Every structure is written in C-alpha cells, then in structure tokens.
Amino acid sequence: MRYNHRFSARITPLVIVVVLAAAVVSPVGAQGLGCIPDPDQQRIELGAPGADGTTQHVALSDPSVAVGVHFTVTQADAALLYIGDQWYDLSLYLYIRGSCKAQGGWEKLIRAWSVRAEQRVIQFMRPNEQIVNLQPGEYLMVAQYDPAGNEPLDPDKGFTARVATALPYCSLDPTDVLQPNPVAPSIMVPRRPDDALYQLGLSIDPPNEPDRVPFTLMSFNAFVSPPYTDLFDFSWTFDGKPLQLDPSSFLYQVPVEGLPPAPGGQHTIQVTATGARYYPDPALTHLPPTLSVTCTFKTAASHASTRQGL
Numbered sequence: 001m002r003y004n005h006r007f008s009a010r011i012t013p014l015v016i017v018v019v020l021a022a023a024v025v026s027p028v029g030a031q032g033l034g035c036i037p038d039p040d041q042q043r044i045e046l047g048a049p050g051a052d053g054t055t056q057h058v059a060l061s062d063p064s065v066a067v068g069v070h071f072t073v074t075q076a077d078a079a080l081l082y083i084g085d086q087w088y089d090l091s092l093y094l095y096i097r098g099s100c101k102a103q104g105g106w107e108k109l110i111r112a113w114s115v116r117a118e119q120r121v122i123q124f125m126r127p128n129e130q131i132v133n134l135q136p137g138e139y140l141m142v143a144q145y146d147p148a149g150n151e152p153l154d155p156d157k158g159f160t161a162r163v164a165t166a167l168p169y170c171s172l173d174p175t176d177v178l179q180p181n182p183v184a185p186s187i188m189v190p191r192r193p194d195d196a197l198y199q200l201g202l203s204i205d206p207p208n209e210p211d212r213v214p215f216t217l218m219s220f221n222a223f224v225s226p227p228y229t230d231l232f233d234f235s236w237t238f239d240g241k242p243l244q245l246d247p248s249s250f251l252y253q254v255p256v257e258g259l260p261p262a263p264g265g266q267h268t269i270q271v272t273a274t275g276a277r278y279y280p281d282p283a284l285t286h287l288p289p290t291l292s293v294t295c296t297f298k299t300a301a302s303h304a305s306t307r308q309g310l
Contacts, residue, residue, distance in 0.1 A: 020228045024114030035105030036095065039142060041068035046163055048072045060145065061155040069141040069161045077165040078201065080225055081111075081141055082149040084127030087157040089146040092128035097138035106140060110295045112182050113191045125151070128243070129225050130192055131201050133168045166223055167203035170295035199225045200273050200291035212299035222250040222271045222293075231288050239268055247276075256299050270294040270302065 006289055042065055046054045049071055058067055073079065083092050091113070098107025111130055128143075143161060145153055176190035192199055205219040222234060233247035239262055243252060252269075259267060275288030 001044075007065045012035075023270075030270075035100035035103045035107060036109065037105050039066055039068060039095075039241070041066040041142060044069045044161065046071040048074050049079075049110060049163040049165055050163065053162055055160060055162040057085075057158050057160050058143075060153060060157065063145040063147065063153040065145075067143045067161065069143070069163065070138070071141070071163050073136050073165065076133070076135055076168050076207070077230075078167065078169045078203065079130075079132050079134050079139070080162075080164045080166065080223070080227075081130045081132065082127060082162040082164075082226070083141075083143045083158055083159060084129070084162075085158075085160040086124055086125035086127065087159070088151040088153050089125060089148065090128060090143045090159060091146050092130065093142040094130070094132065094146065095140040096134075097140075101138070109181060110189060111191060112179075112189065126197075127226065129199075130162065131172060131199055131223075131225050149228045167202070167205050167207055167221065169201035169203050169223075170297070171293040172199055172201050173291040173293045197286075198228075198288050198291060200271075200293055201225070202269070202271055202293045202295055204269070209298055210300050212256055214255075218254055218256060218259075220252045220269050220271070221272065224250075224273060224291075228279070228288070231275060231279065234278040235272045235274070237268075237270045247272035259299065265298050266296055267298070268294060268296050 042058075044056055044058070044067065044267070046056070046069055054071070056069075061203055069291050071079075081092065081094065083090050092111065093109060094111035095106035096108060096110050100107045111132060113128055113130060129285045139161065141161070143159065174193050177193050179191055180186040181187040183190050203221045205221065206216065212218060218238075221237065224232060225230075230248075234245070234250050236243040236245055236246070236249070236252050238252075238254075239260060245252060250271075250273075252271075268293065272290065272292040273288075274290045278285050278287050
C-alpha cells in the first residue's frame with residue numbers, strides 16, 4: 001500500500017533554509033501560447049518519489065520567495081501532493097514540463113489550489129493536498145506565501161513539502177471539481193473540492209487490461225488523503241457481494257483465475273471507508289466522513305472469453 005501512514009511517524013525531515021535577496025514574481029506565469037517561463041523560486045529536488053514518498057521540511061525566510069519542488073514521474077501514476085504543517089497560508093501550484101524542456105520552461109499549469117487560510121480544521125493551518133493522475137515526465141509543485149491569510153511569515157517556522165506516488169486511481173470520492181485557471185480563466189482545471197477534508201482513491205494493479213492474464217495477482221488498493229487510514233474502517237464488495245476482510249484492510253488481492261464469472265466479463269469492485277475514530281488532536285477533534293468509490297474492470301482472459309462467446 002502506498003502513502004498510508006502519518007508523516008510524523010516515519011520521517012525525520014531535512015531542513016532547508018530559503019534565503020534570497022531579490023524579490024521574485026508570482027509563480028503563476030502567463031498561460032497561453034508558448035511555454036511558461038520557469039518561475040523564480042528556491043528549487044528543491046525530490047527525484048522520482050515512490051510509494052513511501054519523499055518529504056522535506058522547508059524553513060522560509062522571505063515571503064516573496066516561492067519554493068519549487070521539482071520531481072519526476074517515471075510511469076503513469078497518481079501523485080499525492082502535500083504542502084502542510086503550515087504556520088502561515090501557502091498556495092499550491094503544479095506545472096508540467098511537457099513539450100517545453102528545450103526552452104527550460106513549463107507547458108502549462110495543471111493545478112492551482114488554496115484552502116483560503118482555514119485554521120484549526122486539520123493542523124493549525126489546513127494543509128494543501130491534491131491527488132493527481134500524471135503521465136511520465138517532469139513536474140514542479142510550487143508553494144507560495146499568501147499574505148491574504150493574515151498570518152505573518154515567521155522565519156523560525158517552516159512547512160512540509162511531500163510527494164508520494166501510487167498507481168493511477170480509477171475513482172475518487174469526492175470527485176474533483178473544475179475551476180477556472182487563475183491566469184487563464186477560460187481554461188478549466190480540476191481540483192479537490194474546497195470542503196473535502198478527506199479524499200478516498202482506489203487503484204487497480206495491473207492497471208492495464210492486457211496485463212491481467214491468468215496467474216497474475218490482482219491488487220485493489222484504497223488510499224486516503226491525508227493519509228490517516230487508521231481513522232477509518234474499510235469494507236469491500238466484489239460484484240455486489242461483501243468480502244469478509246478485516247476492517248483495517250485497505251488492500252484486497254485475488255489471482256485472475258480466482259475471479260468469478262461476470263456478465264460480459266466486466267467486474268465491479270467497491271470500497272467504503274467509514275470514519276470510525278476521531279482525529280486525535282483535542283483542539284481539532286472530528287470524526288472523518290464516510291467515503292465510497294466504485295470501479296469496473298475487465299481482464300484479458302474475460303475479454304478473450306467474451307469474443308469467443310464462452
């Protein structure tokens with residue numbers, strides 16, 4: 001399972017002090033024809049984050065300085081983005097390099113999100129989190145101080161930047177919503193709904209139907225953002241029938257040849273995450289909601305059987 005444990009339980013963050021003398025422009029460049037220039041920023045290299053994620057703690061000393069977290073995706077994956085542990089409001093932007101590598105710029109802005117400086121909801125300042133299906137390539141997650149949050153920047157208090165990857169999700173709850181791109185309002189970009197404190201995703205491995213052949217182990221993986229799976233009980237149904245799994249199980253596995261027959265060879269998997277334990281901070285206590293996702297899939301074997309009329 002990918003990205004399912006609390007950050008503080010497993011990670012000793014590396015502190016990076018950000019000090020630049022010159023003022024910088026907004027990280028959101030013009031988006032239209034041509035490439036977006038590389039935003040002025042303090043660059044942090046995360047490499048190619050995997051299932052366990054890569055985390056760094058950033059100490060920000062200048063409110064005009066953006067922090068750019070550069071990472072690479074080596075295969076089609078879902079990226080779980082996190083800008084959190086904030087003492088002041090930060091906005092999150094995600095750029096894709098795309099066709100602009102030779103120019104040193106970015107093809108487009110694909111995510112822009114701020115939670116409007118909500119305080120004492122989850123953590124002191126609500127973290128910025130997104131789950132995004134990405135294609136192989138280079139990406140830049142930018143964190144920018146937002147003075148509209150009315151919290152002054154304290155150079156002695158930083159924030160945490162994290163990127164983890166999972167297999168591409170087949171469904172999310174709640175689903176993303178479309179919003180106007182902040183620099184090109186005619187272009188709509190998806191984002192997590194403002195009121196979604198938690199989001200549930202489901203991935204299927206292998207993700208591609210031709211790879212789901214006999215003697216292949218299929219894995220159905222539920223993940224939660226933020227990654228507090230211990231606050232939820234999970235229940236599963238397969239083709240409408242409940243599975244007898246432990247409530248803590250966010251992973252279900254079955255070999256292809258163990259799948260039951262299905263009309264047209266199409267199967268349905270559903271996982272429901274029920275908020276069962278309260279968020280442990282006494283000042284911010286709440287019971288997470290119930291979330292549920294459903295995905296359909298076929299295997300290579302079922303597809304062949306359907307063609308043959310079996």
